[in-house]
Amino acid sequence: MTTSRRKFIKISALGLGGVATATSAFSMFGSSSYLNELVKQNVTKKLKRTPTYCEVCFWKCAAWTYSDEDGNIQKIIGNETDPHCYGRLCPRGTGGVGMYSDEDRLKTPLIRTNVNGEETFKEASWDEALDLIASKFKNIKEKYGAESLALLKHGSPGKHLEHLFKAYGSDTIAEPAYAQCRGAREAGFALTYGSWVGSPEPTDIRDTKCLVLIGSHIGENMHNSQVQEMSDAIDNGATIITVDPRFSTAASKSKHWLPIKPATDIALMLAWMNVIIEEGIYDKEYVEKYTTGFKELKDHVLNFTPEWAYGITTIKPEVIRETAREMAHAAPAVIVHPGRHVSWYGDDTQRARAMAILNGLLGSWGRRGGFYFKESIKVPKYPSPKYPHPKWDWRDIGEKYPMAQMGITTEIIRAAIPSKDNKYPVKAMMVAGTNITKSIPEKALLEKAMDELEFMVVLDTMPMDVTGYADVVLPECTYLERYDGIRSATNREPSIAVRVPAVKPKYDSKPGWWVAKQIGERLGLGEYFNYNDYKEVIEWQLKQLGTSLEEMNKIGVKHFPRKSGSLYIEEGKDHEFATESGKVELYSKELKNLGFDPLPKYTKHPEAPQGFYRLNYGRAPMHTFSRTANNPNLNDLKSENNLWVNPKVARILGLKTGQEVWLRNQDKITSTFGIKVRVTERVRWDSVYMVHGFGHDNKKLTRAFGKGINDTQMISKTMVDPIMGGTGMRGNFVEILTENPHKTVEI
Amino acid sequence: MRYAMVIDTLKCVGCSDCVVACQTENNVPIGYCRDWITETVSGAYPNIELELKSERCNHCENAPCVRCCPTGASHQLDNGIVLVTGDECIGCGACIESCPYDARFQHPEGYVDKCTFCHHRLEKGQLPACVSVCPTKCMYFGDLDNPNSEVSKLLKNRKWKTLAPEAGTKPKVYYLI
Numbered sequence: 070m071t072t073s074r075r076k077f078i079k080i081s082a083l084g085l086g087g088v089a090t091a092t093s094a095f096s097m098f099g100s101s102s103y104l105n106e107l108v109k110q111n112v113t114k115k116l117k118r119t120p121t122y123c124e125v126c127f128w129k130c131a132a133w134t135y136s137d138e139d140g141n142i143q144k145i146i147g148n149e150t151d152p153h154c155y156g157r158l159c160p161r162g163t164g165g166v167g168m169y170s171d172e173d174r175l176k177t178p179l180i181r182t183n184v185n186g187e188e189t190f191k192e193a194s195w196d197e198a199l200d201l202i203a204s205k206f207k208n209i210k211e212k213y214g215a216e217s218l219a220l221l222k223h224g225s226p227g228k229h230l231e232h233l234f235k236a237y238g239s240d241t242i243a244e245p246a247y248a249q250c251r252g253a254r255e256a257g258f259a260l261t262y263g264s265w266v267g268s269p270e271p272t273d274i275r276d277t278k279c280l281v282l283i284g285s286h287i288g289e290n291m292h293n294s295q296v297q298e299m300s301d302a303i304d305n306g307a308t309i310i311t312v313d314p315r316f317s318t319a320a321s322k323s324k325h326w327l328p329i330k331p332a333t334d335i336a337l338m339l340a341w342m343n344v345i346i347e348e349g350i351y352d353k354e355y356v357e358k359y360t361t362g363f364k365e366l367k368d369h370v371l372n373f374t375p376e377w378a379y380g381i382t383t384i385k386p387e388v389i390r391e392t393a394r395e396m397a398h399a400a401p402a403v404i405v406h407p408g409r410h411v412s413w414y415g416d417d418t419q420r421a422r423a424m425a426i427l428n429g430l431l432g433s434w435g436r437r438g439g440f441y442f443k444e445s446i447k448v449p450k451y452p453s454p455k456y457p458h459p460k461w462d463w464r465d466i467g468e469k470y471p472m473a474q475m476g477i478t479t480e481i482i483r484a485a486i487p488s489k490d491n492k493y494p495v496k497a498m499m500v501a502g503t504n505i506t507k508s509i510p511e512k513a514l515l516e517k518a519m520d521e522l523e524f525m526v527v528l529d530t531m532p533m534d535v536t537g538y539a540d541v542v543l544p545e546c547t548y549l550e551r552y553d554g555i556r557s558a559t560n561r562e563p564s565i566a567v568r569v570p571a572v573k574p575k576y577d578s579k580p581g582w583w584v585a586k587q588i589g590e591r592l593g594l595g596e597y598f599n600y601n602d603y604k605e606v607i608e609w610q611l612k613q614l615g616t617s618l619e620e621m622n623k624i625g626v627k628h629f630p631r632k633s634g635s636l637y638i639e640e641g642k643d644h645e646f647a648t649e650s651g652k653v654e655l656y657s658k659e660l661k662n663l664g665f666d667p668l669p670k671y672t673k674h675p676e677a678p679q680g681f682y683r684l685n686y687g688r689a690p691m692h693t694f695s696r697t698a699n700n701p702n703l704n705d706l707k708s709e710n711n712l713w714v715n716p717k718v719a720r721i722l723g724l725k726t727g728q729e730v731w732l733r734n735q736d737k738i739t740s741t742f743g744i745k746v747r748v749t750e751r752v753r754w755d756s757v758y759m760v761h762g763f764g765h766d767n768k769k770l771t772r773a774f775g776k777g778i779n780d781t782q783m784i785s786k787t788m789v790d791p792i793m794g795g796t797g798m799r800g801n802f803v804e805i806l807t808e809n810p811h812k813t814v815e816i
Numbered sequence: 817m818r819y820a821m822v823i824d825t826l827k828c829v830g831c832s833d834c835v836v837a838c839q840t841e842n843n844v845p846i847g848y849c850r851d852w853i854t855e856t857v858s859g860a861y862p863n864i865e866l867e868l869k870s871e872r873c874n875h876c877e878n879a880p881c882v883r884c885c886p887t888g889a890s891h892q893l894d895n896g897i898v899l900v901t902g903d904e905c906i907g908c909g910a911c912i913e914s915c916p917y918d919a920r921f922q923h924p925e926g927y928v929d930k931c932t933f934c935h936h937r938l939e940k941g942q943l944p945a946c947v948s949v950c951p952t953k954c955m956y957f958g959d960l961d962n963p964n965s966e967v968s969k970l971l972k973n974r975k976w977k978t979l980a981p982e983a984g985t986k987p988k989v990y991y992l993i
Contacts, residue, residue: 144837157951163836163949288829288952291831300827702839705846706832715861
């Protein structure tokens, strides 16, 4: 997080080494002063402005790309009218220029080949690569059916390939964004309110009086408009309550930080419900009018007193009572935030249910300062034939998990491992825009699955680790160099944003839509790709929406009036929720019927054995997953992760800040690389913490290779959510090794 | 006209957006920075405090870098902004040594570089790049001589501090605490 000043001091000291250096540099300046030069570059030089929306994370902030006459991208600035960023991009969006300028980018298609018994990649032409992919896809379809072709995807390129796969007869599609990230909260809130939380979350943070964050580290996750609104809430004097075993940035902004013992959040929430109900401080009118199952809930939480929770959570009863009262006092302008990455302990849907129930008791869903009713505008589908109906798809692969509403990446991966019971064999895979070797735990299983595949294609802009497993690697151009689908924002007001290329694709890289179309045409699916340039698709869609590309090039973002009614439940009016009962289901009959707990229960999770520490992980504001570690601008801000260790632990183990250590987990998995220790009071003595997304294995990522530890490598044990198939990843324990376990012994 | 920057440490999340925005706005080479983030942790678990803040040249009223510059490359404008004229700088490094804020560095092309308060943007009526990009809106910029400016009002109504006040430099970057 701290940009190193030492680094530049070292460099400037070198620069001062000889007078000759300084003199020769001096003569290079010419007559114009440095400041005038700068003004000339940035003010008088004509910069062209092109609309885009960001692809460095999933928030998709609308922005302007500024490029000069020579076709160089100078800077990217947020679009002021965009509700995702209000004109202010986050460091990743501002540093998006590095996604384009990174000289380590994939430059040409690559095909796996065997030279003298050694596997290697050879550079290939697009025709060679695409012909090979098409022939392999045809072959798989003939042998097993198109269903055996799986797509794992994320972001914009995924959308284009999804169209290709569905057109070819496969809906064996998943993205880690669901079961390895936010799926459990969507299931939990859908069970309670009948609708997903969705993205961006419809949290009315700017008008809230009380924001409750449970393990959600806004400020370290840079979900842009949320970070901005949290700042507004601070200005407005809102109370922030943060529940986190780690002293997160958000915790430091909070009136109450509850340093909870890891894995006990449900106990705390049950105690909060107990206080709110027993003290009669819930929103009685709302509960009466809009909810069902209050009596069952009341009986359920009767014994879950703050004293009971104290023994589990280590949070003092008076603190539990005080914070519960504070929430109730602020209600309905209170938000128990659903979080984002919630695949922690395998009972995550139930934890999300507890959050949803709390919001119900406080009457915050559909209320100002709570959750607003989001709305988006539907972008008309570009004319294309109907998709064929696959014989089986992601639903069948995930059939064990009744509330799974999207493909479960880990189940699709498992389906690639042949076995007698495997009714849904996955034989080939395309991976687009997601580095599954960093996002999916249980590496041994993943590697076995990839090994079993008959064919694997990876589409990415960077030589991410996953490309090393592919048979064919396709270099995608970055978002700054391509058209993509229209971004329809789900927000307080509907709006759309366009992505227009600011510059031509660098190297021999191509847009995702072009790749999908090229493969499609080779598979005889040309009628599904009835355009020469994706620009035509956007132009057609914009026309249907009453605008044009010409207008969008000028404004970047277009707003539409709401059609679904008020942002909040209107006084004196009825509101029907999208659940079966039409009400907020505090008690879930649906879960009961499926054989699950209809009300959330606290389950004790394993604790670290002697000498081990729970491995917690999170985000840094300047990085997205493992995607940005090599971005020159963002790598410059943070080039490696650190292992946060409490000073007590550091004293016992004799660790010092900056010392390199290695980790070994409960399954004897040793980290490939080392990590530097950061001794800090911000972390508990029973856990260690690191930022996710480092420890890259691919040497072609010259800046990111071998820097820090990949937390996912240490996650060999997962706890699967029986309701929706989420991958709980926070139950792994590590020991800290001070000697390099990979040292080769010299004789 | 006396330009000043006010930064609210209660809102800053230390995301470093100010650092990247400065780099792309001012063509600061990778590996160098004109502004940076510091993190200060005090106390012991669970009674901890954390202060995050964005730092840069303080555009001191009493600027040691200007006084010690042998060529006059380091100079101060009437509005208080301290600048370096690149082609007058011989890269002697005296100013780097004299700065109590560690705010100056030698550009790879030889001259000494640092924050300009985005002087070139101010001329166009724009805010400094770091202020205009900050997602927490924790940075404010304006004229201390104008009692109605946002910065004047904030300094009147809120508790604040400056860095290294003991150096007697009269810095123009203020931190709300």
